[in-house]
Amino acid sequence: MPLLEVSDVSLAFGGVQALANVNFSVEKGEIFSIIGPNGAGKTTLLNCISGxxxxxxxxxxxxxxxxxxxxxxxxxxxxxxxxxxIALFPSESVIDNVLVGGDYWLRSGLLRSCLYWTRLGCSAEEMKARKAAMEALGVLGLGEFADALVADLPYGTQKRVELARAMMAKPNLLLLDEPTSGMTRAEKQELAEQVxxxxxxxxxxVVMIEHDMGVVMKISDRIMVLDFGKKIAEGGPAEVTENPKVREAYLGKGS
Ligand SMILES: Nc1ncnc2c1ncn2[C@@H]1O[C@H](COP(=O)(O)OP(=O)(O)O)[C@@H](O)[C@H]1O
Ligand SMILES: [Mg+2]
Structure with a gap:
């Protein structure tokens, strides 16, 4: 059984058919990228999966x-x-932002009350949460920024804090909407390695919407291409790049 199986998904906004009978499945352990021109329905599809x-x-x-x-x-x-x-709390510390990601699996009321305690007064529950948050930060190479304020960090680092917060929730299936947008070239490469x-x-x-073709081609196991709400291609990086329909969607007819 695939981990994710999307069958005949359609959604219209007024007269705009944002998604039209989209079908695909993702196996456990894949990095599956969704690409396509602006307005193709990529974010709408992710919004359908995330509810x-x-x-x-x-x-x-x-x-x-x-x-x-x-x-x-x-x-x-x-x-x-x-x-x-970015959807972080900018005036809070990095670790407090990451702790929020564990809200559903921690006894959240207790955690919230502990966030404002001194370290000496920490409960076992908060210690457990902080340990998990430090691990999530470590995975993203952010350990040294745990006590920094989010607002003081460069944009690319903030994007990685979001990813650490998502990891704090112990995901099986991680949905990423343009994880490298706004990043420098070096930050993009680093993020690709981390994903x-x-x-x-x-x-x-991982199911990832991504505009940077370098990142997409480098880390995706499979790629699906959407255009005007329809799937126009699916396959490995080489296969998708060579697909004439994909070239047409990106470059226009006659190119
Ligand atoms: N909440 C909404 N209300 C009305 N139209 C929307 C809404 N969200 C998206 N759309 C329309 O649906 C289409 C797909 O949008 P979107 O999924 O954001 O595309 P992408 O992420 O591929 O750029 C576009 O034509 C967009 O204008
Ligand atoms: Mg989008």
């Missing part, structure tokens, strides 16, 4: 249909996302 929208069709994770299930039920199923634009490590060393399956 922002309720589409027609079915979206099964390990056989369980998510369509119609409340968005907050997803972390318990191991489905966790990051956003196209690959999430897969190889932490067993995370």
């Amino acid at each position: 922002v929208y309720t589409p027609f069709g079915s979206i099964r994770v390990k056989g369980v249909d998510l369509v119609g299930m409340k968005a907050h039920a997803r972390p318990a199923l191991g489905v966790v996302r990051t956003f196209q634009n 690959k490590i999430l897969k190889t060393e932490h067993g995370v399956t």
Whole structure:
């Protein structure tokens, strides 16, 4: 059984058919990228998987249909996302932001009350949470920034804090919407390596929307191409690059 199985998913906004009968499945341990021109329906598709929208069709994770299930039920199923634009608390420390990612598996009331305690007064629960948060930061190479304020960090580092927060939620299936947007070339390469490590060393399956073709080609096991809400191609990096429909969608007819 695939980890994620999307069947005949359709969604319209008024007259705009944002998604039209999209079908694909993702096996455990894959990095599966979704690419396509602006307005192709990529973010809408991720929003359907993460529960922002309720589409027609079915979206099964390990056989369980998510369509119609409340968005907050997803972390318990191991489905966790990051956003196209940074969604952190800028005036809080890095570690406090990451701790929020563990909210559903920690006794959250207790954790919240502990966040404001002195370190000496920490409960066992908070110690456990902090240990997990430091581990998540370590995975993303962010250990040294644990006590820094998010607002004081460069954009590319903030994007990695978001990823650490997502890892804190112990995902099986991680949904990333343009994880390298706004990053420098060097930051993009570093992030690509880290996403690959999430897969190889932490067993995370990744579904990623990404514009940077260098990153996509380097780390994806398979790529799906959307255009005007429809899947126009799917396959390995080489196969997709050579597909004439993909060239046409990106470069226009006659090129
Ligand atoms: N909340 C919304 N209300 C109305 N139209 C929307 C909404 N979200 C997306 N759309 C439209 O759906 C289409 C797909 O958008 P989107 O999924 O954001 O594309 P992408 O992420 O591939 O750039 C676009 O035509 C967009 O204008
Ligand atoms: Mg988008």
